[in-house]
Amino acid sequence: MDHCLISGKQRIPLGEFHHRSRQVARGLSEAGISEGDSVALLLRNDVPFLEVTFAAAVLGAYSVPINWHFKQAEIEYILVNCEAKVLVVHADLALKLPASLTTDIQVLVVPTPPEIQAAYTLTSEQCASAVESVGWDTWRNQFTPWDEPPVPARGSMIYTSGTTGSPKGVRRAPASAELQQSIMDQIQLGFGLRPSARALMTGPLYHSAPNAYARAVISLGGDLILMPRFDALDFLDSVERHSVTHTHMVPTMFVRLLNLPPAKRLAANLSSLESVVHGAAPCPPDVKRNMINWWGPIVHEYYGSTEAGLITFVTSSEWLEKKGTVGQPLPNSVVRIYGEEGQILNPGEIGDIFVNLAVGAGFTYHNDEKKRAEIERDGLITNGDRGYLDEDNFLFLCDRKADMVISGGVNIYPAEIEAILIGLEGVSDCAVFGIPDTEYGEALGAAIETHPNANLTEQSVQKFLRENMAGYKVPKLVTFHDHLPREDSGKIFKRRLREIYWDDNRALNS
Known part of the structure; x- marks a missing residue:
């Protein structure tokens, strides 16, 4: 063939x-x-x-x-x-x-x-x-x-998003044929790929993971079907028409699929699918559970970064046992959690995630060796994520350090709030972020993309969250939107939402 x-x-x-x-x-x-x-x-x-x-x-x-x-x-x-x-x-x-x-x-x-x-x-x-x-x-x-x-x-050479400052180009050293084979072996494990797969590319190729996924499918001698742009109905049609076996997705795509009318979802023939892998952003537990219920135990997850490549992997069955985990380290991968004083933390303690370069060639940031040195500790590197390892060495993410909000001296992780908020009826998607506050330095703001005819108010959202988490995690400001700003992958441009308040210095009076 x-x-x-x-x-x-x-x-x-x-x-x-x-x-x-x-x-x-x-x-x-x-x-x-x-x-x-x-x-x-x-x-x-x-x-x-x-x-x-x-x-x-x-x-x-x-x-x-x-x-x-x-x-x-x-x-x-x-x-x-x-x-x-x-x-x-x-x-x-x-x-x-x-x-x-x-x-x-x-x-x-x-x-x-x-x-x-x-x-x-x-x-x-x-x-x-x-x-x-x-x-x-x-x-x-x-x-x-x-x-x-x-x-x-x-x-x-992928340029990172540049949460602070300008984007940085991840420039890798040349890889020998032997190292390239090791990288390909790791990619097959972390992306759940196999030779001769029929893979559907749903995300933009300018992003690191879709780019690596597409190159791997071709290098392994499979079929690659490019979607010009993700659309939930087009996705279902493409899977059936091309008998797709593998695909790479992000959680926002799951949300859009789950929002389709039940009749459309029931009519879809997805029997060819063998492995669906997702990453790039935290997936709300209810969303992932619903996808596994719909597609079966073929929905897997990885954790990685542009700099380090693929780091962890978790199957559907493992995730159902440990909801919220992004998996255990892949072979040859090392994950270590450090505290504020540079000490290695115990299982369950939240800190900065550092990982090794398991099989990848070394890298630097193009024309910026200083920033490359800043992310290294004990031969490991970090991309700014925070989380913890449990007793079984499963990794759990809390948030990006850059996204963490410090309000009145208390560290708050927006991803935790977003995972609860997405379960509120009428919420299609959401983003939680820090906004200036005259008393606490930062307060929480939430931007919500609503379903049509949703009957939500700031008060009803705050009440729902108070019933599900500590009061200090409830946003003081809630705004509602027909559409949130997004990248082509569907990922929310949180920076654009946040900078409105910081650029204008619109501080809340507590």
Whole structure:
């Protein structure tokens, strides 16, 4: 069976895909790309995204995906910081390119395909490129495939979200063939993948986990079906139409699926699914339990980071025994919890999570060795998460340290409140965050995305939370929204909600 990469009406056998990627590698080489250089991608989920990613790997260069939601200044920062020599961009996104784009960067424009135009309701006028460029297929097909001896791959240089300060590019050292195999073995365990899987890509490829997942599926010789954008009904249809066996998701997608009318959910044929893995954000226990009840014990979870890769894994059955856990460390992985004074904490004690680089190549932050040094302790690194290990070495997350709210000297973890709040009738999704308070320094604010016709008030929300948790964890401010700001993955842009209050210094009077 000839496995394929599928996007819209495109069905490309993997052999042809790799041929194309090697053609792109030749083209990039002639454009001046060599080992250690950067090729930037401002693309939605599309075949050329993966062609460039695999081509850069062949050359020992870095593919640098850019979140296409970014504004011009944010895009310019990454282009300059990663020192990109080539930028590959979808035609409709070319308008986002900064006016100061230098002539040192060669811009290659990819036509925005029909499936993406439809998913984002783009007009033909919007998809007319603002940059003069030879068409992508024409540019690629003029080159003979790259046939030089392989060099150690470096992978993608993903820029972290930049909770504080500017985003940082995670620049990995070259990986030998032996190390690449070890990484692939770890990925199969942590993502629940197998060779010849038929995998559905639901999230944006500019994110670290979807990017790694997609590359792994192709490298393992499976079928990869790209969704241009996640939609709950389209997801159910795609699983049935393509007999999907594996997929990667985030909790927000579960919520959207569970919000579908019961008749739609009952009519869905999901019998082909073998393994559904999720990560990237905490999953409310009720949501996960409902998904397991619907799909069976095939809903698994991992914990990881852009810097460290995959760290823990938990099956459905393990999670049902230990609700809320993100699992035990994968083979060769080390997880350690440190206290404020740098001491190693006992089981059950909440502290900073530090992990080792189990099988990955070493890394630094591009052009920022100082920040790389700041996250290390005893040879382990942290991404700012806090949590604890239980007696059986299962890891439980509390929150990002950066998201933690300190109100009157008390540490409060928004994720704990969000997990309760999502269970209130009428709440579709929510975000809890710190806002300025004249007396306590910080107070809690909650932004709630409501179901249609929901009858919620600030008082009813606060009453519900008081009945389910300590009073100091109840938000003082509750706002209601038809839609919360989101990334393309569905993840809430909490920073945008929070900065309204801090930028305006709208402190509450306690």
